[in-house]
Amino acid sequence: MLNFADFCDIASAATGNADLRANSHLPHSMMQCTITIETEGPGRPISRIQETLKLNLPIRETWLDTAKGLGITLVVMAHVLDHSTWRWAHPIYFTASLFFMPFFFIISGYLFAVTERKALFRKRVQGLLIPYVMFLGAIMASVLVVDFLRGDTPAPWQIRELITDALLGGRHLTRELGVFWFVTCLVATQLVYNEVAIRTSGPTDPGMLIFVGASVGLAYSIQAYWQEVRAPLALTNVPLAIGAFWFGHFLRERGMSALWSAVFVVAVAGVALAAARTGSDFTFSMKNAIFGPPLLGLLVALAISTFILGLVRFMHMPSLRIAPLAEIGAASLVIMFVHQFVHFTLRDFGMSSELALIALSLGLPYLLYRGLRSSRILSPWFIGSGDLALSIQLMRRSLAFRAG
Secondary structure: OOOHHHHHHHHHHHHOOOOHHHHOOOOHHHHHHHHHHHHOOOOOOHHHHHHHHHHHOOOOOHHHHHHHHHHHHHHHHHHHHOOOOOOOHHHHHHHHHOOHHHHHHHHHHHOOOOOOHHHHHHHHHHHHHHHHHHHHHHHHHHHHHHHHHOOOOOOHHHHHHHHHHHHHOHHHOOHHHHHHHHHHHHHHHHHHHHHHHHHOOOOOOHHHHHHHHHHHHHHHHHHHHOOOOOOHHHHHHHHHHHHHHHHHHHHHHOOOOHHHHHHHHHHHHHHHHHHHHOOOOOOEEHHHOEEOOOOHHHHHHHHHHHHHHHHHHHHOOOOOOOHHHHHHHHOHHHHHHHHHHHHHHHHHOOOOOHHHHHHHHHHHHHHHHHHHHOOOOOHHHHOOOOOHHHHHHHHHHHHHHHHO
């Protein structure tokens, strides 16, 4: 039986898909089963194996890229409208804020597979934390350059404060760096959830359900008693994130039919409307530990996300052309990091058109993503794809060539 890495090499040759291993969202156990079935038997011709691979290889679930594209578009739109004087800006922002951050944790949970802890940590360091540090440093430097160009040279104490806030992360990061809390919260959520998943048999295991219930209870205790605590690296946001992450994992492993999805959405909507009539405050700001009415705030986020995911899956039909959203989704991490810098910089230089700000806050980071993706040196550092060792080797060669 082939191991997973060898299989991906053969599969890449058979299908012409060089990014197969990175693009597969199937758990390794499922991949291993496929390999055993398709390669067993002595003397099986390689051409037959290749034909089988072409038919049975897992493909990238592009509908999830479409969902991420829609999600990041809503994030950018909401952040722009949050600083707008347009009369419809606040209602749109409020509606989007009810679910757009839990939405990304749900998608991450949907892609989750139990992983050996050291392997998961290495993947998260390369895929998320290294890009986090690189973009954090790059945007901090860019903010200082923009301030200098505007004639606003920061004092030494301001630079020290900026560096201190960057080290603390979470709610200490604001404006251009305000969205960076998401990455450290996501990494912590994945690592903690994986530890419990290793010890349980799935999202409906009693042990897992107790853990998730306790996490959500802790989240609402934080909202009630410790909302003003600015924990390093957004760690006080992890308990609620675990609830959303678990829901995504549940959808992947157990599924939810269209009928039950509709029942869930309608039931939550009914309860939420009744609660709103009695004066319940549904303000939801995950970064600031504001999660809406206990449990109901999270359920509203899960219900809206369920509706959006169902809509995206319906839209993702051959007859509907939504490839641009999938492209934006593939670039969502870079857009997440960069869009507030673009937004605030353009606004500070006098641009006030919401439509233009939204378009440029999406478009410019997307173009940056395309440039980074095409660079074998930069892509491992900024988008978490590619070979770090090769990147270092290429940089050394480049420096040696210039020195010579």
